[in-house]
Amino acid sequence: MRLSKFLAEAGVASRRQAEKLIASGRVKVNGSKVLKQGYKIDPGSDKVELDGKIVFIQDKKVYLLLNKPPGYISSVVDSWGRPTVIDLVEDIKERIYPVGRLDFDTEGLLLLSNDGDFANLMTHPRYKIKKKYEAWVEGDVKTAALKLLAEGVVLDDGLTAPARVHVLKRQEGKTLLELEIHEGRKRQVKRMCSAVGHELISLKRTAFSFLTLEGVPLGKYRHLSLEEVERLKRIAGGGT
Numbered sequence: 001m002r003l004s005k006f007l008a009e010a011g012v013a014s015r016r017q018a019e020k021l022i023a024s025g026r027v028k029v030n031g032s033k034v035l036k037q038g039y040k041i042d043p044g045s046d047k048v049e050l051d052g053k054i055v056f057i058q059d060k061k062v063y064l065l066l067n068k069p070p071g072y073i074s075s076v077v078d079s080w081g082r083p084t085v086i087d088l089v090e091d092i093k094e095r096i097y098p099v100g101r102l103d104f105d106t107e108g109l110l111l112l113s114n115d116g117d118f119a120n121l122m123t124h125p126r127y128k129i130k131k132k133y134e135a136w137v138e139g140d141v142k143t144a145a146l147k148l149l150a151e152g153v154v155l156d157d158g159l160t161a162p163a164r165v166h167v168l169k170r171q172e173g174k175t176l177l178e179l180e181i182h183e184g185r186k187r188q189v190k191r192m193c194s195a196v197g198h199e200l201i202s203l204k205r206t207a208f209s210f211l212t213l214e215g216v217p218l219g220k221y222r223h224l225s226l227e228e229v230e231r232l233k234r235i236a237g238g239g240t
Helices: 003-009 015-023 085-089 116-123 143-151 188-195 226-236
Strands: 027-029 048-050 053-055 063-068 097-099 107-113 131-138 164-171 174-181 200-208 221-223
Touching: 003 015, 003 027, 003 048, 003 116, 015 116, 063 085, 085 107, 097 116, 107 116, 116 226, 131 188, 143 164, 143 188, 174 188, 174 200, 188 200
Parallel strands: 107 200
Antiparallel strands: 027 048, 048 053, 063 107, 063 221, 097 107, 131 174, 131 200, 164 174
16 A cells, blocks of 8 residues: 555545655654655555654544634644644544645635545545635626636636636625636635636635535534445546
8 A cells, every 4th residue: 555545544634645744754664764655555564653653544434524614724733823623623533634625714614534535536636526615705796707707717827627606696895706616726716706806805615516514503513424425436436
């Protein structure tokens, strides 16, 4: 098994984050530091350590849907001492981590798990999992701007994929938009809105594929059912 996959299965981090942990020299196998990506281990006999602590794969898989409030970091720990989403699920004994991320000041639907394969399916760009957002932006958004968002806008990291977008509400000096995208670039919605001339005021993720926030108050979470987990995996594999 690849070392990065092992770390993900152990609930340390997503596979891509695990690769960063390896590259930074924080992981040892049988007492020796490993920096090579793609390094393979035998989970049954090799001893893996992260920052000096032994890592092992947990038997119980956990899948949570959290209604994240603003003011929390989508991380296990924060070097600046800011609150993290893990603080909101302290009663969960297994080591879990965010599946993807929401920015510090963004609220809404965030998944957490200790299943590395599941996290990869939910976050890798090639699987095109759809996410829905409600965005308050400055100004009165006109048809031309909506068309640009729907067709794709040019950002500093390239053209965005087409989005589904429409106006939910207009108030004096601001507009509430609903956007559905399948990409996961850093601060993507904020940058898309800015690119068409409307600065973001606030952002909330309201849906992840077929999952919504129904019945989950702000700051609370629920466990995903086995049927929901399997359906998400089918969708990532091209199902419905």
